[in-house]
Amino acid sequence: MKISDFELFKSLLYERSGLVITPDKSYLLDSRLTPIAKKWGYPTLESMTLQLRALPDEKLIKDIVEAMTTNETSFFRDTKPFQIFQDTILPVMLEKRKARKTIRIWCAACSSGQEPYSLAMILKEKEAQLKGWRFEIVATDISDDILDQAKRASYSQFEVQRGLPIQYLMKYFMQLGEAWQLKDEIRNMVRFSNFNLLDSMSRLGSFDIVFCRNVLIYFDEKTKATILEKIAGQLENDGFLLLGGAETVLGITNKFVPNPEKRGLYIKAGTPAVTGSTTTGFSPAGTTPAKTTSSFSSGLFKRT
Numbered sequence: 386m387k388i389s390d391f392e393l394f395k396s397l398l399y400e401r402s403g404l405v406i407t408p409d410k411s412y413l414l415d416s417r418l419t420p421i422a423k424k425w426g427y428p429t430l431e432s433m434t435l436q437l438r439a440l441p442d443e444k445l446i447k448d449i450v451e452a453m454t455t456n457e458t459s460f461f462r463d464t465k466p467f468q469i470f471q472d473t474i475l476p477v478m479l480e481k482r483k484a485r486k487t488i489r490i491w492c493a494a495c496s497s498g499q500e501p502y503s504l505a506m507i508l509k510e511k512e513a514q515l516k517g518w519r520f521e522i523v524a525t526d527i528s529d530d531i532l533d534q535a536k537r538a539s540y541s542q543f544e545v546q547r548g549l550p551i552q553y554l555m556k557y558f559m560q561l562g563e564a565w566q567l568k569d570e571i572r573n574m575v576r577f578s579n580f581n582l583l584d585s586m587s588r589l590g591s592f593d594i595v596f597c598r599n600v601l602i603y604f605d606e607k608t609k610a611t612i613l614e615k616i617a618g619q620l621e622n623d624g625f626l627l628l629g630g631a632e633t634v635l636g637i638t639n640k641f642v643p644n645p646e647k648r649g650l651y652i653k654a655g656t657p658a659v660t661g662s663t664t665t666g667f668s669p670a671g672t673t674p675a676k677t678t679s680s681f682s683s684g685l686f687k688r689t
């Protein structure tokens with residue numbers, strides 16, 4: 386790819402999604418965007434680039450941004466955040482919200498839905514204890530394609546073998562041919578919508594718990610700081626933020642402080658320290674894990 390074409394895609398992706406693409410990743414542009422050029426009827430990636438320079442088409446730009454997102458996810462990914470949700474955050478929040486009995490959760494980059502559906506299954510398991518409570522799980526992503534998959538909630542054998550306890554598979558999914566369909570009782574607990582983390586968050590309302598995992602890693606420090614500070618604006622003062630294992634607020638913003646004992650867990654700066662029960666060896670509500678398999682400016686494309 387010509388350096389000028391690389392620079393064009395680099396600024397488009399940065400301005401539209403925050404994604405930072407370095408020269409050593411230019412092979413990713415070739416491999417992921419060549420199919421987009423074909424889909425749009427361009428004989429080569431170069432001819433699509435020429436068109437993009439001459440007359441940028443919003444739908445084409447959207448396809449390019451979506452093609453460059455990394456949608457890697459799995460049920461109960463990394464286990465620990467879900468253990469922290471169940472054993473630490475939930476008991477604390479049930480106590481703090483006992484007057485209004487409503488808890489709002491935001492999965493800020495939900496990919497194909499496994500993260501919000503994992504939370505929904507944990508809550509479903511506690512249905513009896515949570516009688517009279519209202520839980521709202523809002524799940525957002527920048528990609529319409531991945532959101533369509535999330536809403537369908539149909540997963541492959543491979544996807545259900547990654548982190549989903551076998552008991553949950555049996556209880557909450559139906560086998561339809563080669564696929565596993567999540568039952569409506571869990572599906573209906575999650576509300577999906579398209580949201581770009583670069584946008585103003587005020588329309589989303591306020592949240593008690595925010596999962597923003599494994600997306601900040603694709604951004605530069607400035608973008609990370611802006612997003613984290615906007616999240617702080619949407620999070621209740623006594624709320625909780627969970628980041629991915631390779632993500633931190635340290636050196637980026639002082640709006641949050643980490644819990645030193647629970648990796649990935651943050652509270653807003655200036656709020657009392659986290660308390661709550663601690664359990665080890667998390668296995669969602671007494672389940673055994675199913676078999677596990679091994680297991681990212683020119684101003685030309687600024688949105689108006």
Ligand SMILES: C[S@@+](CC[C@H](N)C(=O)[O-])C[C@H]1O[C@@H](n2cnc3c(N)ncnc32)[C@H](O)[C@@H]1O
Pocket residue numbers: 401402403454455456457458459462493494495496497500525526527528531580581582583597598599600629681
């Ligand atoms: C690696 S997945 C993480 C999924 C899930 N949170 C997890 O930890 O398993 C990252 C997701 O972030 C989304 N994403 C990337 N840039 C975004 C942006 N600017 N706004 C919202 N979502 C974005 C991608 O489409 C992708 O689905």
